[in-house]
Amino acid sequence: MFQKKYSRSEKEPQENATSSLPDIVFMLLFFFMVATVMKENEPLVKISPPEASESKKLEDRSLVRHIFIGPPQNRVLGDQPRLQLNDAFASINDVRPYIEEQRPQMPEVLQEKMIVSLKVDQATQMQMVTDVKQELKKASARKINYASTPGNDRP
Amino acid sequence: MADIAFLLLVFFLVTTTVDTELGLMRLLPFGEDSGVVHERNVLEVLVNADNELLVEDQKITIEELRQLAKTFIQNAEDRADLPLRVEKDIPLLGPIMVSKQVISLQNHGRTSYKTYVAVQNELAAAYHELRDDLSKRYFNQSYDALVSSKAKAKVAAIRAVYPQRISEAEPYTQ
Numbered sequence: 001m002f003q004k005k006y007s008r009s010e011k012e013p014q015e016n017a018t019s020s021l022p023d024i025v026f027m028l029l030f031f032f033m034v035a036t037v038m039k040e041n042e043p044l045v046k047i048s049p050p051e052a053s054e055s056k057k058l059e060d061r062s063l064v065r066h067i068f069i070g071p072p073q074n075r076v077l078g079d080q081p082r083l084q085l086n087d088a089f090a091s092i093n094d095v096r097p098y099i100e101e102q103r104p105q106m107p108e109v110l111q112e113k114m115i116v117s118l119k120v121d122q123a124t125q126m127q128m129v130t131d132v133k134q135e136l137k138k139a140s141a142r143k144i145n146y147a148s149t150p151g152n153d154r155p
Numbered sequence: 156m157a158d159i160a161f162l163l164l165v166f167f168l169v170t171t172t173v174d175t176e177l178g179l180m181r182l183l184p185f186g187e188d189s190g191v192v193h194e195r196n197v198l199e200v201l202v203n204a205d206n207e208l209l210v211e212d213q214k215i216t217i218e219e220l221r222q223l224a225k226t227f228i229q230n231a232e233d234r235a236d237l238p239l240r241v242e243k244d245i246p247l248l249g250p251i252m253v254s255k256q257v258i259s260l261q262n263h264g265r266t267s268y269k270t271y272v273a274v275q276n277e278l279a280a281a282y283h284e285l286r287d288d289l290s291k292r293y294f295n296q297s298y299d300a301l302v303s304s305k306a307k308a309k310v311a312a313i314r315a316v317y318p319q320r321i322s323e324a325e326p327y328t329q
Contacts, residue, residue: 022156023157027160033167053276055178058178115180120268121268122269123267126271127265144180145176
């Protein structure tokens with residue numbers, strides 16, 4: 001009924017103009033691309049990773065959990081290296097609970113494959129790294145990764 | 156308009172990098188020492204508090220480490236002070252001499268992380284170069300090419316000849 005009436009009374013084309021539709025879609029796409037912020041660990045510590053030409057890519061990022069060690073970003077907190085788990089400073093005693101809390105969040109079959117990536121500033125002394133490694137051993141998280149950059153010093 | 160949009164899209168696609176995780180993967184040992192290893196089979200690498208490198212109590216530079224580790228791992232001349240070699244029958248390679256090498260890496264609490272990773276890197280490079288040589292000799296392909304082409308059996312065979320055994324010993328304190 002309505003259509004009949006419409007077409008009879010008007011001489012304009014029956015369909016809306018769609019030529020600008022792609023532009024609108026693209027505009028939306030860009031808007032979302034720019035507006036989306038991926039959830040990331042806010043680094044509280046400054047980390048400049050050491051160079052290692054043998055650096056390998058970690059294939060499956062869902063298996064990786066991070067531990068950060070480095071001097072705090074906020075200079076008020078001094079320049080001694082601190083430990084960061086998730087989004088907060090932590091002490092060495094928090095490492096084991098952290099691992100034990102992260103593990104159940106993974107599917108059972110993958111829990112044994114968990115990789116702990118140590119993101120450590122290159123100026124850090126080994127004592128702290130060793131302490132963390134001991135804690136990881138106790139938590140039986142034995143696969144670790146020393147985060148590094150490939151560098152370009154040697155072929 | 157659509158062309159400009161595509162251009163922008165491609166530009167963003169190219170410039171956006173998902174930061175990839177890079178690093179040296181290691182497996183921590185179990186809590187206590189498992190079994191006794193003969194002294195000749197162990198290369199003791201020690202990094203002291205002043206970031207100096209001592210291999211079997213001899214001070215060396217980090218540049219020398221790679222070659223030294225390669226000599227140790229291979230023991231091509233069958234020296235009595237280097238690891239024992241036994242003949243193993245490895246699929247795809249046939250009978251081949253495999254050494255019972257272990258590299259023990261020890262550090263001090265005041266060793267810098269940078270030096271520690273540099274040493275780890277040199278040791279990894281030593282294994283990598285040996286594997287590469289072997290891969291070229293038997294399969295006419297670099298080891299990296301084997302890994303990236305997912306030739307799992309060949310990669311496993313090469314790893315069986317040169318298994319990466321870097322033991323991270325407890326640090327010493329003095």
